[in-house]
Amino acid sequence: MPQKIQIRLASHRVSTSVAVNQRYPKIFTPGEVITSQNEFMRGHGTYEENSDLKASVAGVRQQVNNLISIRPLKSRYNGEVGDVVVGRITEVQQKRWKVATNSRLDSVLLLSSVNLPGGELRRRSAEDEHMMRQYLQEGDLISAEVQSVYSDGSLSLHTRSFKYGKLSQGVLVKVFPSLIKRSKTHFHNLPIGASVILGNNGFIWICPIINNSEDGASGFIQNLEEVVPRQDRETIGRIRNCILSLSQSKMMLYDTSILYAYEESLKYTVPELLVQEAMVDVAILTQQRLCMLEDT
Amino acid sequence: MSRNRDLLSKIGLRLDGRRPDELRRIRCKLGVFTEPDGSAYLEQGLTKVLAAVYGPHQVRGGRSKAQHDTAIINCQFSMAVFSTTDRKKRPRGDRKSTELSMHLQQALEAVIKSELYPWSQIDVYVEVLHADGGIYTACVNAATLALIDAGIPLKEYVCACTASLANNDVPMIDISHQEEIIGGPTLTVAALPMSGKIVLMEMSQRFHMDHLEKVLNKALQGCKDIRQILDEAVRLHVRDIGSSTGWANTS
Numbered sequence: 001m002p003q004k005i006q007i008r009l010a011s012h013r014v015s016t017s018v019a020v021n022q023r024y025p026k027i028f029t030p031g032e033v034i035t036s037q038n039e040f041m042r043g044h045g046t047y048e049e050n051s052d053l054k055a056s057v058a059g060v061r062q063q064v065n066n067l068i069s070i071r072p073l074k075s076r077y078n079g080e081v082g083d084v085v086v087g088r089i090t091e092v093q094q095k096r097w098k099v100a101t102n103s104r105l106d107s108v109l110l111l112s113s114v115n116l117p118g119g120e121l122r123r124r125s126a127e128d129e130h131m132m133r134q135y136l137q138e139g140d141l142i143s144a145e146v147q148s149v150y151s152d153g154s155l156s157l158h159t160r161s162f163k164y165g166k167l168s169q170g171v172l173v174k175v176f177p178s179l180i181k182r183s184k185t186h187f188h189n190l191p192i193g194a195s196v197i198l199g200n201n202g203f204i205w206i207c208p209i210i211n212n213s214e215d216g217a218s219g220f221i222q223n224l225e226e227v228v229p230r231q232d233r234e235t236i237g238r239i240r241n242c243i244l245s246l247s248q249s250k251m252m253l254y255d256t257s258i259l260y261a262y263e264e265s266l267k268y269t270v271p272e273l274l275v276q277e278a279m280v281d282v283a284i285l286t287q288q289r290l291c292m293l294e295d296t
Numbered sequence: 297m298s299r300n301r302d303l304l305s306k307i308g309l310r311l312d313g314r315r316p317d318e319l320r321r322i323r324c325k326l327g328v329f330t331e332p333d334g335s336a337y338l339e340q341g342l343t344k345v346l347a348a349v350y351g352p353h354q355v356r357g358g359r360s361k362a363q364h365d366t367a368i369i370n371c372q373f374s375m376a377v378f379s380t381t382d383r384k385k386r387p388r389g390d391r392k393s394t395e396l397s398m399h400l401q402q403a404l405e406a407v408i409k410s411e412l413y414p415w416s417q418i419d420v421y422v423e424v425l426h427a428d429g430g431i432y433t434a435c436v437n438a439a440t441l442a443l444i445d446a447g448i449p450l451k452e453y454v455c456a457c458t459a460s461l462a463n464n465d466v467p468m469i470d471i472s473h474q475e476e477i478i479g480g481p482t483l484t485v486a487a488l489p490m491s492g493k494i495v496l497m498e499m500s501q502r503f504h505m506d507h508l509e510k511v512l513n514k515a516l517q518g519c520k521d522i523r524q525i526l527d528e529a530v531r532l533h534v535r536d537i538g539s540s541t542g543w544a545n546t547s
Contacts (some may be wrong), residue, residue: 008382018540019535019536019539019540020539020540022539022544024535024538024543025529025538025543027534027535028449029444029453029527029530029531029534029536030444030449030450030452030453031450031452031453031488031490033453047409047448047449047451054451054452056449056450056451057447057448057449057450057535058407058444058447058530058531059447060534060538060543072447073447073534073537073538073541074327074334074446074537075333075335075446075447075448076332076351076352076443076446076447100354104352104353104354104416105354105411105415105416106354107354116308116399127485129337133475136347152414152415153413153414178541179541205365247330247388248330249540250536250537250540250541251540251541253540271506
């Protein structure tokens, strides 16, 4: 099959900006004095020096009563209890797995906070400890929920629900965590024939539609034999490229924006969607539709 | 002495047509890569530098290195083999690169609020694509931008600038490669421009003590000017991203 190869000069780069002209809040940069009154408390992204409150990151100000914090537009994932994350197992240890979740420190998944096959209320025996690598081994992808945050900032995860567990066939896309919009649900069965897990940590999992009707403890079964039909794989590929074009233009990712981008992308073939112009075009059209939705 | 006079023409212009207190053109861009947490590209005259920041992340390779109260800051300086007129044999690992890595680390350790990230590590990689004098200064400035892009808390900007002395009397800033070759002592200063603290100072040759103060003051003024330029670039970048996302995660 002949392949079209696109090579371009750096000077022919396309601007990826889809910024909407609107009022913008005051921006603080590191070292800038926020206030010199000392009745305020310092939050994240600020520090005190010579009784002045100064910013330590570049971002916008957030104030809750007396607490002032500066929020950067991009940073590592800061976990909060209840977040849905997608992560990769990096290590198997005594009674725990280490999970890379794009956070500051590796997260922990305790053996006691997973649902093992064969009943929910089961004692964890020494045998289970030996079997740990059979359930999850290094390199496996999982979806989980943040159970708690330790004092040093690392996260403890749990998969005690049929929604969570090992991920089998699909595609992982990594974006900056701040591009994921927080919403009630991060699991979406999109009507176009694919499921998307929008991890709060910026890891997005795209897979064929999951049927939740199966038995609850299927969290550790990975069916790699089953062949996903070509049409489904094309849909998944298209969604992946749409997410890439949205994230390249720094647009928020949630079910509506992904659906709109998918619909706008239909005039291109899946490989064409990797061309810069097409990516920006999709992003601009999506941005317009989202703006119209907001206005009505 | 006669060679030294060439640095500044009779009408007070330098070899490339600048005035003694003018910087070369600085152009910069934040967020040039998607894989690292933060990245920046900076051009200072013809000197071109890329910087990438990974982290803070779990300490890799031997947990014994991890510190319980601060983050480890790991800098790697490298020069592309095609960056100088004669092709370099190795891009990193030679004496000069190792020294510059250490100096870069010193400058960055002074500003990063690393006590907020115990048990972690921050990697800073800088790559010189085109060397035309003032390599270290360009690297420090690019690394600052990359750290800001990564959302890592800094006390303030750290900026670096070079200065020299022409005709044994006129201080001039931002020395190009050509001027470095002609001669004259080069003073490299990395400073925190807002509080006026100096984090690194280095001289290539000696000159009379009496001149030090005015050359140093010029260099510090240069740092302040550079901060202005970087600050503007950061604000533009933040505004651009913020408008695209609709300030959604910030309000």
